[in-house]
Amino acid sequence: MSEVSPLIQSLRTALEAAPGDVPLRLHLAGLLLDAGHQDAAVTEVAVALQHAPGDGQAKALMTRALGVPSPAEAPPQSQASMPAENGVGSDFNWGAAADQVKDVIPPRFVEAPLTTDGSGDPDDSPAWDVDAPGTVRLADVGGMQEVKDRLEAAFLAPLRNPELRKLYGKSLRGGLLLYGPPGCGKTFVARAVAGELGASFLSVSVNDVLDMWVGNSERNMHDVFETARRQAPCVVFLDELDALGGKRSRTQSSGMRNTVNQLLTELDGINASANEGVFVLAATNVPWDVDIALRRPGRFDRTLLVLPPDAPARETILRYHLRERPIEKVDLGKLVKLTDGLSGADLAHLCESAAETALLDSVRTGDVRMIGMKDLLGAAKQTVPSTEPWFAAARNVAMYANDGGMYDDLVGYLKKRRKL
CATH class of the missing domain: 1.10.8.60 (Helicase, Ruva Protein; domain 3)
Structure with a gap:
């Protein structure tokens, strides 16, 4: 192989000052190719194509550098495989060319394309982050003894006494709705319950479930519960339940209504034991906006008021x-x-x-x-208590919409604080 000529060296020096000069770089690539420096020519053409992906001269030089037969040397072809006007045949192996220059030019696309329905990865495999059993326990929750006692009766005591649970026919199914003013630790309490149970923890928000494509939101909701069933015992925590399960009578979107319907189906399970070991906790600041069907026995029939810390x-x-x-x-x-x-x-x-x-x-x-x-x-x-606006709204609900005694705990608290 011949030595690098002074002209080639001069062109390289010029390109250091003007790396985006495509004609100059292609001229250098042609000289390198004529001198027998094929690999160096491929590198220079690859850089040129990075700056000008559609340049016909660059593609022709790449074809020549990689040893692809020129149109004159190529065997007769059918009309479908005739050379293109830019000098590169339709049978040019761009994959092989990209592989040869991968160490010089980074890939133009690094993310997998969306599927036709926009659902994400081509394999369409849902990935839900399930946290392993944590170290947070109810003992780490300061005060709030009434909340702890209710949680003990609703979840923890039946789990710790399996023989008594069987004797009394107590199932591990069921859901508990935590409600109260914002910023009072509902999410922390849910994690503490998962820690007490030694259960995995799967936190779900409205952004995780809702999707712009028809049918994807319902599928996402189903995937959440299927993941929890495989990971049982598992605590599924539905944050902002009013957004995921709002009253269907107030919802104009058929997609949102279908999402609520899917949530109802998942809470019921396919059969009596489908959700055994799946503990569903939900939190909301506005329980009065949650669909009434979610409140019937077997779903979120138990509620727990989480108040400002004592x-x-x-x-x-x-x-x-x-x-x-x-x-x-x-x-x-x-x-x-x-x-x-x-x-x-x-x-x-x-x-x-x-x-x-x-x-x-x-x-x-x-x-x-x-x-x-x-x-x-x-x-x-x-510091002004951020809970005051919430109590102002909750007071009206407690006074005029306490059907069935759902908000008795709230009424008792308001009377104790002389706010009712």
Whole structure:
């Protein structure tokens, strides 16, 4: 093989200054090919095609560099396989060409195309993230003793006593609806239940299920429950149930109504034992917007009101959010009393605001200081309970729509707080 000529070296130097100059690069590729440097010519043509994918001269040079017979040398072909006008035959193996230059040119497409119905991967295999049994237990939930007692009766006691469960005909099927103001730990409680059961945890939101293509939402809902049945014992947590199972009478979309119908079917199971070991928990801020069919016995017939944290829970939450922050002389007892009515999210915001105050003060003065009680009290004074709007709406429901005593717990709480 001949040595690299000064002209070729000069062209390479020129291309370093103008890498996008396609004609110059193709001229260099032609010289390399004439000099017997086939691999180097393929590389240069591949770079040119990256800048100009439809360039006819580049395709012709690639054909020549890869040893494909030219139109004059090629054997007679049928009309269907005649050479194209750009000089590259229709039988040119672009796959082999791409394989030869894969180390030089990255692939133009790295994602698999959608299927014709837009459902995602070509193999259309659903992938639901099922968390292994976690370490969170109900003991990790501060306070909320009434919630724990109800969960014990609804799920945990029957599981721990299989012989008594069989004696009394208690099934492990069923669903529990957690409702209450936002930011009060409904999701955390659901994870704690999964931990107590030693069960897998499958969290599902409206974004996971709803799909723009007709029939895909129902299929997604079915796949969720099929995955849970295979992973049993498994806790399926339906977040924002009002979005997944809203009242069909208020829904204009037939797709949403069909999704609710599919959810009802999955909760019933194909037969009496289909959902054995599948524990369905759901959470909502607006239980009055959930379809009434979801509330009948055997579905979400048990409800649990998750209220703003009580004093022991507030202390636990404050300790958690202050544990890694520099604090001094913090009177948690006083702070707990002043934060009555705040949600868990409000308490987290309070700690964040206090830390921000101390940080900004340190920046202004140039002296780094600890977070003190003054910062926390100031933050508590400025933090308005985010639960108040929810209780304002819930009060009307408790007064005028408490059919069947569903909201008795809420009525009792409102009376205790003198809000009813």
